[in-house]
Amino acid sequence: MRDIERAKKLLEAEGFSCVFTQGDTIYTSRKTGVAPLVEFLSSGINLNGFSAADKIIGKAAALLFVLAGVREVYASVMSEPAVTVLRQNKICHSYGILTPSIENRTGTGQCPMEQAVARIDDPTQALTAIRATMEHLANGRKEDL
Template identity: 35%
Template sequence: MNAGLAKELLEQHGAACIILRNDEIIFTHVGIGVKPLIAFMEKPLEERSGSLVLVDKVIGKAALLMAVKLGIKNIYTPLVSEEALDAAGVHGVTIEALETVPYIINRTNDGKCPLEQSVTGIYDPEAAFVKIKQAISELMKKAVTL
């Protein structure tokens, strides 16, 4: 597989995230951000075992560290951040992307993605997951008050 085929696979399945084991799709999700990875984390351990490959629309550092937490070592994506590539190097994860950007932009296109911001300076997947959950909680509170 390569990043171009990964993009086609995402489009073909109408998904934002696909996880494969032994070239077989075992999980697809249409959610944005890290929601698909959180949903996959909630699956029973036997469903998350083996050599997994992640195909995702966007890989920022938060998504990368969640993939590391899941034991994923190979990622294909149309778009990756420099911070994600840096963290991938630390954890021995291979990422193939069509485009690399300095950081993932937030949904209002006026700054850095809050989840990527939440893991600045963090390389430990467990510590990152705590920060990611806190950031999601804060974002949910803001959404309720709007």
């Protein structure tokens, strides 16, 4: 089974929110939003060349996948800006549903992580903006995380 197929199967069958696979190596998370990606990047785990499956990939997550060096991603839901980022960085991608944008958890507006990277195209700058937004939300509106 190809890495991306295994990642997708684990995502759907095991209830993970994010799965990385490469050969016999598998990393998973059940945390929501971009938190798993930020944690993996912060931990120093080398994800270069991995395949990844995620429940939702917006532009913020796409930029983090670029930073991680993944070669292929699948999302149950992917935004159009995420597709643009992945295409520009030559990362193979597929999705179940394509949407114009990613909304916040309450459905009242755009996801705060998407707002944080709206004018950012550099993955390293995106990580800095995402971390700052996560910290801000942790100190205030946790429901948007």
